[in-house]
Each structure stands twice: as C-alpha cells, then as structure tokens.
Amino acid sequence: MKRLFAMSLFVVLAATSAFAHAGHIHTYMGTVTMLHNGTQFMMKTSDGKDLTIETAPKTSWLHADGHAAKKSELVVGSRVVVKMNTDGKTAASVKMSAPKK
Amino acid sequence: MTRRSKVVIAVVVALVVVSVIALAATLRYGFSAHDEPTAMERTIARSMRHWAVPSDLRDRTNPVPLTPEVLTEARAHFADHCAACHGNDGKGTSGMGTKMYPKTPDMTLAATQQLSDGELFAIIENGVRLTGMPGFGNGTAESAAGSWTIVHFIRHLPQVTPEEIAEMENLNPKSPEEWQQMQQEAAFLAGGDAPAESTHAQPHHH
Numbered sequence: 001m002k003r004l005f006a007m008s009l010f011v012v013l014a015a016t017s018a019f020a021h022a023g024h025i026h027t028y029m030g031t032v033t034m035l036h037n038g039t040q041f042m043m044k045t046s047d048g049k050d051l052t053i054e055t056a057p058k059t060s061w062l063h064a065d066g067h068a069a070k071k072s073e074l075v076v077g078s079r080v081v082v083k084m085n086t087d088g089k090t091a092a093s094v095k096m097s098a099p100k101k
Numbered sequence: 102m103t104r105r106s107k108v109v110i111a112v113v114v115a116l117v118v119v120s121v122i123a124l125a126a127t128l129r130y131g132f133s134a135h136d137e138p139t140a141m142e143r144t145i146a147r148s149m150r151h152w153a154v155p156s157d158l159r160d161r162t163n164p165v166p167l168t169p170e171v172l173t174e175a176r177a178h179f180a181d182h183c184a185a186c187h188g189n190d191g192k193g194t195s196g197m198g199t200k201m202y203p204k205t206p207d208m209t210l211a212a213t214q215q216l217s218d219g220e221l222f223a224i225i226e227n228g229v230r231l232t233g234m235p236g237f238g239n240g241t242a243e244s245a246a247g248s249w250t251i252v253h254f255i256r257h258l259p260q261v262t263p264e265e266i267a268e269m270e271n272l273n274p275k276s277p278e279e280w281q282q283m284q285q286e287a288a289f290l291a292g293g294d295a296p297a298e299s300t301h302a303q304p305h306h307h
Contacts, residue, residue: 064290064291068263
C-alpha cells in the first residue's frame with residue numbers, strides 16, 4: 001500500500017513538474033491598422049506582419065503607464081503591446097500608447 | 102455458514118475484484134495531471150484540507166488591521182510569491198497552476214472566499230498536502246504577519262483592478278530576458294524603435 005501511495009505521489013509530482021514547463025505567452029508589438037466589430041482589431045507588427053487580434057470581455061485594456069484604459073480609446077495608429085492568453089486565441093491584455101498626431 | 106457471513110464474503114470479494122480492475126486500469130493507462138479530479142477526490146481533498154487546519158485557527162479573524170499600506174504590501178507580496186501559480190488576479194487561469202493536479206482554484210469564487218480568515222492563514226502557512234500549494238510559514242512572527250496580510254489581499258481579489266494587475270506585473274519574478282522584454286515594450290510604447298523581433302514567446306514564470 002505504501003509503495004502504491006509513493007508511486008502515485010511520484011507520478012503526480014513528476015507530471016506536475018513536466019507540464020509546468022509547457023506553454024508560452026505570446027506578446028506582439030505593433031501599430032493598429034484597422035478596428036473591426038468591437039471584438040477584433042488588426043495590427044501591423046514592427047517587423048511588417050499583419051495580425052488580427054481577437055479580444056474578449058476579460059481582456060485588460062491599459063495605457064502605457066499601466067493605468068486602466070477603455071477599449072474605445074484604441075484607434076488606428078495606436079502603438080500596442082498585446083499579450084495573448086495561454087490558449088493563443090484571445091488577448092489577455094492590450095497596452096496602448098496614444099496615436100501619433 | 103450463515104446467510105450473513107455469505108453476504109459479507111460476497112461484498113469483500115466484490116470489493117477486491119473492483120480494486121484489482123481499478124489497479125490494473127491505473128497501471129495500464131497511468132496518471133495525467135490534465136485530468137480533473139473526480140468528485141470523490143474533491144470531497145476527500147477538501148475534507149483533508151479542513152481537518153488539516155488546527156482547531157484554534159479555524160475561527161480566528163485576521164489580527165492585522167486592514168489599511169491601504171497593508172493592502173499595498175500584500176499585493177506586492179502576492180505578486181512575488183503567489184502569482185506564478187495563481188495569477189495576479191487569483192483566478193488561476195494564467196499561472197502554472199493551470200497545469201497542476203488539482204488545478205489552482207479561482208480564489209475570487211465562494212469556495213475560497215467563504216473560508217475563514219484562519220483557514221486561509223493555515224493554508225498559506227502550512228500548505229496543502231498532495232497539491233502544488235507549499236507551506237510558506239517558518240514559525241516566526243514575521244512569517245505569520247506576512248501570511249495574515251496575504252489573507253487581506255485574497256479577500257480583495259474579487260475587486261482587484263486592472264491598474265493593480267499592471268502594477269503587479271512589474272513585481273512578478275522575472276528572468277533577465279523578461280526584464281529586457283519589459284523595458285523594450287515600455288520604450289516601444291513611448292515612441293522608440295521596436296526591437297528586431299516584434300513577436301515574443303514568453304515562457305511561464307519558473
């Protein structure tokens with residue numbers, strides 16, 4: 001019984017350790033090029049790639065200084081740093097600068 | 102042999118057969134931390150966690166008065182020690198706790214918020230066996246005071262603001278590469294040049 005318990009514990013801990021190193025949080029830097037239907041926007045990354053970013057109700061919207069922003073403050077031309085959720089599908093946070101005038 | 106003896110023997114044999122089948126299935130398919138705990142495991146684990154709390158702590162209320170300074174200290178402490186697994190917002194969806202077995206709970210929900218101050222304190226100080234929750238206490242008054250302040254922040258989690266989350270991100274443990282990335286992002290948003298790579302795959306905090 002003790003061996004079974006020890007084996008179970010080892011397997012659980014080994015699995016936890018292995019999976020703790022999986023998964024990445026993708027971050028994109030670039031400039032907003034188009035606003036879509038309220039949940040999406042397009043951006044051009046600073047190395048020239050076009051991306052469509054999907055946002056969610058839980059997405060955090062922030063100014064560059066870390067203060068809360070509103071989604072409606074995002075405009076074409078804003079510089080953004082987008083951190084994706086671990087599922088890679090929706091943005092966890094969008095940090096924005098004021099657009100160039 | 103009486104009828105009662107026969108029933109007892111039948112029950113014992115049935116239990117042995119079921120146990121052997123369960124053991125064989127376990128040895129055949131192994132364990133995975135991807136699974137969700139069964140209802141029985143949850144019940145046993147919660148009961149064990151409840152019993153693990155010393156009785157004199159169970160009904161204790163937080164002895165550390167709640168002030169803005171205490172909450173600020175607790176927020177920084179949580180960002181540095183807890184967020185790697187629980188996430189800065191305590192929801193357990195952004196830290197390595199999503200890969201644990203059992204998964205880290207959403208601490209903004211009633212299952213955590215309804216625990217007493219003393220129960221939360223005991224969990225922080227002593228940890229929870231057979232989970233990823235370590236015991237952070239070392240028996241000193243300083244350690245206890247720190248854990249009580251964390252209890253205040255756990256109570257605050259349902260109201261945590263995006264500004265607080267942003268501040269905590271600056272306080273989360275970081276590798277030199279993550280520090281560099283954070284500085285590059287700030288410089289880019291301030292109008293500076295972007296780094297050569299505009300896309301980063303940032304590993305979870307280790």
